[in-house]
Amino acid sequence: MEIVIHESPEQLARLAASVITDTLRTEPHPVLGLATGSSPLPIYAELIRLHRTDNLSFAHATAFTLDEYVGLPPDHPQSYHQVIREELTTHIDIPDTAVHSPDGDLTRITTAGERYEQDITAAGGIDVQILGIGTDGHIAFNEPGSSLRSRTRIKTLTNQTRQDNARFFDTLNDVPIHALTQGLGTILEARHVVLIATGQAKADAVAAMIEGPLTAACPGSVLQLHNRATILIDEAAAAKLQHADYYRTSYERKPSWQRL
Ligand code: GLP
Numbered sequence: 001m002e003i004v005i006h007e008s009p010e011q012l013a014r015l016a017a018s019v020i021t022d023t024l025r026t027e028p029h030p031v032l033g034l035a036t037g038s039s040p041l042p043i044y045a046e047l048i049r050l051h052r053t054d055n056l057s058f059a060h061a062t063a064f065t066l067d068e069y070v071g072l073p074p075d076h077p078q079s080y081h082q083v084i085r086e087e088l089t090t091h092i093d094i095p096d097t098a099v100h101s102p103d104g105d106l107t108r109i110t111t112a113g114e115r116y117e118q119d120i121t122a123a124g125g126i127d128v129q130i131l132g133i134g135t136d137g138h139i140a141f142n143e144p145g146s147s148l149r150s151r152t153r154i155k156t157l158t159n160q161t162r163q164d165n166a167r168f169f170d171t172l173n174d175v176p177i178h179a180l181t182q183g184l185g186t187i188l189e190a191r192h193v194v195l196i197a198t199g200q201a202k203a204d205a206v207a208a209m210i211e212g213p214l215t216a217a218c219p220g221s222v223l224q225l226h227n228r229a230t231i232l233i234d235e236a237a238a239a240k241l242q243h244a245d246y247y248r249t250s251y252e253r254k255p256s257w258q259r260l
Pocket of ligand 1: 040
């Protein structure tokens with residue numbers, strides 16, 4: 001894991017955007033993994049800015065969201081199909097048909113996971129996966145107890161996650177109880193994962209992910225097994241790390257030729 005601690009979420013967003021920019025400029029058919037939630041929003045704002053002011057093009061890119069609520073129609077404002085369009089993809093030049101999310105329709109639910117895996121494989125696998133982390137350590141919607149090798153499937157959301165996400169819905173009861181999510185095994189296959197976490201509410205989850213044991217009890221800890229995981233955190237989210245000084249020093253001493 002490479003851990004980058006920075007005071008400013010905007011600076012973290014610029015770093016994450018630079019990884020995506022490099023991929024867009026070097027891969028003929030870049031495949032992006034996109035997270036929803038609040039944490040990646042500054043990254044998406046930066047990508048939109050680069051598209052508008054720097055001619056950054058997504059025309060040849062394909063995108064896959066991490067997850068989707070089960071039972072929300074694609075045009076529901078809180079479906080991740082819709083959210084990712086609102087927050088990013090309608091503001092850049094990626095073709096709408098190249099933006100994928102798991103199929104949360106109840107009538108097709110039993111095959112949705114397998115179909116999503118096939119779509120990712122057919123696209124050539126994910127080059128860069130953007131991630132956030134939940135306060136209970138979940139990544140995508142892999143809640144505590146998720147198999148460390150899991151594939152895209154249905155998960156029951158914890159009460160904590162439903163409460164955390166209730167701010168996007170009218171009432172807590174409106175938050176779906178199930179979601180389709182890329183598995184931890186699916187996420188591990190992305191060639192580069194970039195996780196962003198900011199704010200004090202994430203400090204426990206961040207410490208467990210980076211310095212705790214590898215355990216299904218903290219699904220984010222599976223990233224300890226990834227050979228290219230970049231963890232971007234602000235000072236508040238870094239507050240409970242024992243080795244924060246070491247991470248700061250190593251980033252300061254990073255060889256100039258080495259990119260994220
Ligand atoms: C949601 C999403 C995750 C996200 C997490 C944290 O439940 N499924 O992909 O990382 O919660 O969200 P936020 O960034 O808003 O704190």
